[in-house]
Amino acid sequence: MLDLYVARDSPLHALAPGWKILALAIVCSVLFAIDHIALSLGALCGTLVLYRVARLSVAMAWQQVRPAWWIFGLIFVAQLVFNSWLIGLFVILRFAVLLMLAGLLTLTTKSSDMIDGIEAGLTPLRRFGFRTEGISLAISLTLRFIPVLTQVVQEVREAQNTRGLERNPFAIAIPSIVRTIKISEEISDAIDARGF
């Protein structure tokens, strides 16, 4: 698993992952429930303070947002056309805060601890016959698959580019899906071989 953990000696690093996930879920829900730009601005300041508390630089907070710039651009243009620039700014600001907060969780929590935390949180479900190991495996696999998918689509697009098919949605979608399913079969064999 891709681990973005940055070791520091801070109270945020020491906090149990379950609490951090819960806090993230609550803050995100509040930000979406109360559509107000002042709240999002406040959350941005609060988030930057939390980065200082975790002894991480503001540059690291910025790094969480940077890969999403082109999505921000698209959102802003779409909101500009269909709504207004202020709503666009608000949506981007809220999005940035969420990315920074989710990034803070990743930076201060080892992935293995994160999965253990989710599993611990799901334990009560065992009483109802759920296989909770399966759920946490599925969650961590999903997060790992997202960059894999992007990479596969990129490779297929480059391959189809040489055939002049880069604008044909089928020529991109079908090989990408077939290839990722084949990759997922290899992964499940590997997991079984390790005796999951």
Add this chain to the structure above:
Amino acid sequence: MNTKDIVLIALFAALMAALGVVPQITLPLGVPITAQSMGVMLAGALLGAKRGGLAIALFLGLVALGLPLLAGGRGGAGVFFGASGGFLIGFVVGAFVIGLLFDRHKTQPAFLLSLIYILVGGIGVVYLFGVPWLAQIAELSLGQALVGSAAFLPGDCVKAVLTALIAREVRKAIPTL
């Protein structure tokens, strides 16, 4: 449910997330047109009822955890209470129903039949949940909410045809799915 099933569920949950990056258009009522409904159709048509429904449920679970994976970078438990909350619940049931219809066949169903299945589950069932919810949230009558949602129908039909074509080729390439 074996490891292969779990990995495939995770893969299609990730596919939903990837489709969320495709730019969306938000209509005046606040309900966005997204490529993600195509992920719902693909999950049902390729994975079947149980795995397809669980893949979408897993994706929505991650959204509820606060990951901004919905189209337009939306996420958090709040989205389930918004205008499109009913459509999100309908996604899970829709994928399940498409899968149920596909599961009735031992081999690949005829193209037209599979298109009908995708239309029934991916549009019919999803709207069945989404429209009454929208009516409730936006203070509209059922008829008004239906007219408002009808703006999505042409786009959804195109997505259904695309899905039927893609699913046919993928199933041909991997018959053991």
